[in-house]
Amino acid sequence: MSSATTEEVIDYSVTPPLVEGNPSLAKINDSIALPTERWPSKKYFAALSVTLTMLLIGAVALGYTLYYGIGMWGNNIPVGWAFDITNFVFWIGIGHAGTLISAILFLFRQRWRTGIARAAEAMTIFAVMCAGIFPLIHLGRPWYALFIIPVPNQHGLWVNWNSPLVWDVFAVSTYFTVSLMFWYIGLIPDLAMMRDRTTSKVKKMIYSILSLGWRHANRQWQHYEKVYVILAGLATPLVLSVHSIVSFDFAVSILPGWHTTIFPPYFVAGAIFSGFGMVLTVLIIIRKVFNLEYIITKDHLDKMAKVTLLTSMMVAYAYLMEPFIAWYSGSPFDWYTVVARATGHYAIGFWVMIACNVLIPQLLWSKKVRRNVAVLFVISLLINVGMWLERYIIIVTSLYRDFLPSSWHIYTPTIFDFGILIGVFGLFFTLVLLFSRTLPVVSMSELKGVTEGAHPHHNFGAGHE
Amino acid sequence: MSEKRLYGLAAIFDTPEKVVAAARAVAGRGFTKYDSYSSYPIHGLDSAMRLKRTRIPFVTLVAGLSGAVLLVLFTWWTNSVDFPLAIGGKPYFAWPDYVPLMFEMTVLFGAVSTVIALLVVWLKLPRNSHPLHDTEFMKKVSKDKFGICIESDDPGFNETETRRFLEDLGAESVDSVYDEPVDISLKQKVLDPKFIAAIVVVAVVSSATTYLALNKMLLIRPWSSLNAQFKVNPESRSRFYSDGIGMRPPVTGTVARGHLPDPITVSDNLAAAEKYLVNPVLPSPHVMEVGQRDFNTYCSPCHGYFADGNSRLQGQFPSPPSLHTDSLRLAPDGLYYNVITNGFQGVMPSYARQIPRKERWAIVWYIRALQKAQNPNGPEAK
Numbered sequence: 001m002s003s004a005t006t007e008e009v010i011d012y013s014v015t016p017p018l019v020e021g022n023p024s025l026a027k028i029n030d031s032i033a034l035p036t037e038r039w040p041s042k043k044y045f046a047a048l049s050v051t052l053t054m055l056l057i058g059a060v061a062l063g064y065t066l067y068y069g070i071g072m073w074g075n076n077i078p079v080g081w082a083f084d085i086t087n088f089v090f091w092i093g094i095g096h097a098g099t100l101i102s103a104i105l106f107l108f109r110q111r112w113r114t115g116i117a118r119a120a121e122a123m124t125i126f127a128v129m130c131a132g133i134f135p136l137i138h139l140g141r142p143w144y145a146l147f148i149i150p151v152p153n154q155h156g157l158w159v160n161w162n163s164p165l166v167w168d169v170f171a172v173s174t175y176f177t178v179s180l181m182f183w184y185i186g187l188i189p190d191l192a193m194m195r196d197r198t199t200s201k202v203k204k205m206i207y208s209i210l211s212l213g214w215r216h217a218n219r220q221w222q223h224y225e226k227v228y229v230i231l232a233g234l235a236t237p238l239v240l241s242v243h244s245i246v247s248f249d250f251a252v253s254i255l256p257g258w259h260t261t262i263f264p265p266y267f268v269a270g271a272i273f274s275g276f277g278m279v280l281t282v283l284i285i286i287r288k289v290f291n292l293e294y295i296i297t298k299d300h301l302d303k304m305a306k307v308t309l310l311t312s313m314m315v316a317y318a319y320l321m322e323p324f325i326a327w328y329s330g331s332p333f334d335w336y337t338v339v340a341r342a343t344g345h346y347a348i349g350f351w352v353m354i355a356c357n358v359l360i361p362q363l364l365w366s367k368k369v370r371r372n373v374a375v376l377f378v379i380s381l382l383i384n385v386g387m388w389l390e391r392y393i394i395i396v397t398s399l400y401r402d403f404l405p406s407s408w409h410i411y412t413p414t415i416f417d418f419g420i421l422i423g424v425f426g427l428f429f430t431l432v433l434l435f436s437r438t439l440p441v442v443s444m445s446e447l448k449g450v451t452e453g454a455h456p457h458h459n460f461g462a463g464h465e
Numbered sequence: 466m467s468e469k470r471l472y473g474l475a476a477i478f479d480t481p482e483k484v485v486a487a488a489r490a491v492a493g494r495g496f497t498k499y500d501s502y503s504s505y506p507i508h509g510l511d512s513a514m515r516l517k518r519t520r521i522p523f524v525t526l527v528a529g530l531s532g533a534v535l536l537v538l539f540t541w542w543t544n545s546v547d548f549p550l551a552i553g554g555k556p557y558f559a560w561p562d563y564v565p566l567m568f569e570m571t572v573l574f575g576a577v578s579t580v581i582a583l584l585v586v587w588l589k590l591p592r593n594s595h596p597l598h599d600t601e602f603m604k605k606v607s608k609d610k611f612g613i614c615i616e617s618d619d620p621g622f623n624e625t626e627t628r629r630f631l632e633d634l635g636a637e638s639v640d641s642v643y644d645e646p647v648d649i650s651l652k653q654k655v656l657d658p659k660f661i662a663a664i665v666v667v668a669v670v671s672s673a674t675t676y677l678a679l680n681k682m683l684l685i686r687p688w689s690s691l692n693a694q695f696k697v698n699p700e701s702r703s704r705f706y707s708d709g710i711g712m713r714p715p716v717t718g719t720v721a722r723g724h725l726p727d728p729i730t731v732s733d734n735l736a737a738a739e740k741y742l743v744n745p746v747l748p749s750p751h752v753m754e755v756g757q758r759d760f761n762t763y764c765s766p767c768h769g770y771f772a773d774g775n776s777r778l779q780g781q782f783p784s785p786p787s788l789h790t791d792s793l794r795l796a797p798d799g800l801y802y803n804v805i806t807n808g809f810q811g812v813m814p815s816y817a818r819q820i821p822r823k824e825r826w827a828i829v830w831y832i833r834a835l836q837k838a839q840n841p842n843g844p845e846a847k
Contacts, residue, residue, distance in 0.1 A: 025504070025609035067687050143688070150543060158543035162552050162562040170566055174573040181580045193504055196607035212584065212591035213598065216606050218488075220588050221506040223519045227583045230525050231576055238572045245565055448505040455508040456482040 022452045023294070029193060032440045032447070035290045036194070040437060043289055051429040058423005061416045062137065070140045072416040079399045079411040084138035085249075086391040087424060090274065091131035092172065092246055093267075093387065096239050097275020098124025099179060102186075103235035106228075112303055114446045115295045119286060119436075120279050121183040126431040127278070128176045130424045135169075137420075164248035171245040178238055182231045185224070188214050189445040243271045250394070257337040257398030260325060266318035270387060273311035273357070276304055277383030284377045286436055295442055298371050305370040308383065312361035315390075319358065333403065341397045345410055349389050350397070356386025472596040472644040473499075473616040474627055476636035477605055481507050484611035487634040489513040491613060494630070498619035502602075502612035524582040525575045532574025533567040540566070596644040614642065724821060742799035746826040756831030759824050763816055772835045783812050794836050794843050801829045 023031070065072050075082045098120040105113040136142045148169050150159045159166050192214035195207035214220065244264035251263035280301065287296040326334035341350050360382050363369045370376065396411050435441070448454060478484040481503070488501045492515045501510055537560070544550045545557035555562070584590045597603050597614065606612045613636075615627055624641075631639045654660055682688065697703050697711040706713070720726070746752055761770065769776035772788040786793075793800075805825045808815040820828070836843065 029608055069687070069690065141687075141690075150539070156548060158548050158550070160550055160552060161540045161544050161566065162550075162555060162559055167565045167569070170569045174569045178572060178576045181576060185580060185583075189504065193607045196604045208593050208598075209591075213593040213595060214590070215500075215595060215597055215603070216502045216504050218501040218503065218506075218510050218514060219516065221503075222511050222516055223521055223583055223587045225506050226519045226521050227579055230522060230579055234525075234529075234572045234576050237568070241565065241568055241572075245569075248565070445505040449507075454481065454505065456485045 025448050025451065028444055028447055028451070029197060031292070032295075032442050032444050033194060033197060035436060036438055036440065037198070041289075044433065044437070047285075047289070048430065048433050051426045051433060054422045054426025055430050056423075056426070057419050058421075058426055061419025061423060064416055065137060065420070066142070070138065072414060074411055074413045074417055076409060076411070078402045078407050078409055079396055081138070081395050081399065082392075082411055083413055083417040083421060084134045086388065086395055087421060088131050088134035088138075089246055089267075089391045089395075090388050091127045091134075091424070091428075092175075093243065093271035093274045093391075094278045095124040095127035095131065095175070095179070095275065096243060096268070096271035097279050098122070098127070099175075099182075099235050099239040100272055100275065101279065102182065103232040103239065106232045107236060111450050112300060114450050115297070115300055115442055116279065116283055116304075117446070118183075118186065118443045119283060119441050121179065121186065122435045122439075122441075123279060123282055123432065124179045125176070125183055126428050126435070127275075128172065128179065129431070130428050132172065132176070133424065135172075164245065164252045167245045168249055171242045175238060175242045178231070178235055182235055185228065185231065186443055186446075187439065188212060189216065189224075190440045190443060192216060193444055194440065240268055243267045250398075255398050255402065256326075256331065256333040257341070257394065260322065262318055262321050262325070266315070266321075269311050269314035269318065270390060273308060273315050274383065274387030276308040276311065277380045277387065280304055280308070280376060280380035281384065282432055284373060284380070286432075286441055290436065290441065292442065295447065298373070301373065301376055302367075302370045305364045305376060308380075309361055309364040312357060312364075312383075316358040319354065337398060337401065340401045341393060344397065344401070346393060346397050346400075350393050353386050353389040353393055356382045357390060360386075469643040469645055471617045471624065472642045473614050473618075473622075474624070474631060474639055475597070475600065475602040475612055475614040475642050476631040476634070476639045477602065478611045478613070478635065479637050481611060483635050484613060485509055485513050487613050487631075487636070490634055491615065495621055496615055496619050498616040498622075500614055502606040502614065504607050504609075507611075519587070521579060521582060521587060525579045528578035529571040529575030532570035532572075535574075536567050536570040537563060594647070596642050600640070600642055602640055602642065610637070738803050739797050739799040742797075742802055744798045744802075744826050744829055746823055746830065748830050752827045752830055753834065755824055756827035756829070756834075759820060759828050760831045763820060764828065767813070771839065772832060773839070785813065788832060789836055789839050789843075791844050794840070798826075798829050798833075801832060802826065805829075 061072075070084075073083065075084070101113050101120040102117040102124075106117070136145050139145055147153075148159055148166060188211055191207050191211035195204055195211050198204050198207060244267065247263035247267035250258035251260060253259060283296050283304075284301070287293050323338045326338045341347075360379060363375075363379065369379075400411055401408055476487070478487060484501055484503065485507060488510060491499055492513065501507075501514060503510070540563045541558055544559075549557050551557070552559075602612055602614070613631065613634075615622060615631070617624070621627075628639050686693070697705075699712040701711040702709055703711040760772075764772070765776065766778050767776050767782065767785050768774060768788065774785050774787045776785075802825055804813065805820065805828060806815060806817045816825070
């Protein structure tokens, strides 16, 4: 470690440069396009082989599940939801940080988002793809999934619009569509830049098709920028609605531990918290593997750590509120669920969750911790663990002790549950790795716009003739 | 090949300041068919070019609102009109439940139509055949330069003058860009053997996959697992029962719904049955309707719609008597019930298997009504 970093003095009264070292516009093109043009390093292949192995494990476990049915999993009445829906909620939550960074921070004119927005949006899309697997496979007969889509059918039936599960399908697919469009619209100018710089014929053809013939013309930019704002404006309430609706899947039921009005905001805060944990994990890897430390700077990590700390506190508030309301409501069932959570069969999971989500993030109060990449990386991993456990605890501990003691049941995951869990992480990171090899991981056009001197109104003396 | 045509003059500038100033000058000179180029949006360029505000937000507004309205109409029609769905005592049109989806559809419709409007209507993309593509100009602009291109279609365009004008504005270089129209043969080629071969291949492949999917794939696991269950179907063979039949005969004495045996076995003691059986069904419009329906179905072919014996089968069958005779009018209800249940004198068959007991009594009510209608002052009226 060099002395410059340890004795680093940060002056928070001055906005730090968004891009370190003030690179020229050409250099931005070169360095961001580099990973897509060079044969990848050994490190990359090592990482890819790990993620592909995980993916294969998942494929085998999923194959067994599809062939023999979901009896391969540990789920059994009354614990009808377990790893499947835990994973679903977890991955949807991961996606939310991406939209937060790309849309909400955009609306708030937080220009530091530039360096990380593209990767975060890609992460959103991959996470929603991972999430989408679970509602499908937990049906047991995934080919009947289309029953939830309101199309005319031979039964003469329509879906039940009063059901949160139907809202869920609409919310998640809308979320996926809008995120994908948002991401793609952002990519078009970059794809055009890639098209204009590549020397390979095949790549040029692909980039030409994908960039739709964008010409960097100002009459294009004029409408484009407006649409970008509109999409950000639509995506912002959307992201809040999606996790609220996911929480309705639970809150609208009458199960103690699920039936609480705090769920929608609690889930949204949790989603952003876990999402920022994952963004930190992914970006720390990307900036290391592709040497983008001067674009994804420590200031970025610092700011993301602050958002993480804030959302951690919001989650902690919800953790306090749950037992309080259970006690205050005077419902013996609610109170029993709270006690069973903290002291019952799954108590270890509960306390690990509290440690990872509430206690460990408190380290982020310290500036030193926030700017220490290695420590931050470990914390981000622990947050992922904690937030996964949170969903697991909410689902399983509410179900395993329901109203009828005769049906109480201890849920134990099987090797297939774990296989699919590993597989979906494999899928996510494989997609992230493939993305960072094939598309610009940072928005070049946006990054150019925030470099020093990109806009004439600084020092533009001769401007007004 | 048709001739090259001058598309316009493309000038390269090296700083954003210069391109904004140049754009302002070009607009000031009265040019309209020109554009400035930069690989990122530059602040102030819109006003320098005197561009009007974009109207795309209206698309979002209209499309978003229609998304919400369509959702409400759709939910209302599906759950209240086409297939009324009673859930948890809620009204059929439970609108508060639709609010989350109204929101989602606002966003979905708004976002999708905005993007489509932007790309297709406003930017007229995809278009990879624009003359500026693949030029040095485009490559430079894409990297770190800025550009202005004035089209030759502009009324104020004059190749030499405009070139000098652009150079005076501080352009690094000014290039002519040519439009090279590509020859596209529009000859119909429907009978081209390659095309026909392609169609045949597509037809064969798609029908083969459809056939395999529907007739083979669906019959293997896991798709067939609904059929392969550990239970005995009525027609299937049983290895458990000694007679090897999957379907078991009902326990002795089992009675089918609506076929409870009569309290008095009418066939045993006709006189007693006719005397003591009382119509247990009270008359009501519904009972009369059922009686009419059953009478028309089962009895009218022989007895006629008015029970007068004037029927469709007249002459082809021993003619039944009119049921309006005095003796039959005075006969007790039990007689009618008995005749329906057991048939009559080997000529009229038994209807016990076709007509449930209650419906037989409904027919009796209907016959009584017919009798009264034909002869209001008959003997039983006294």
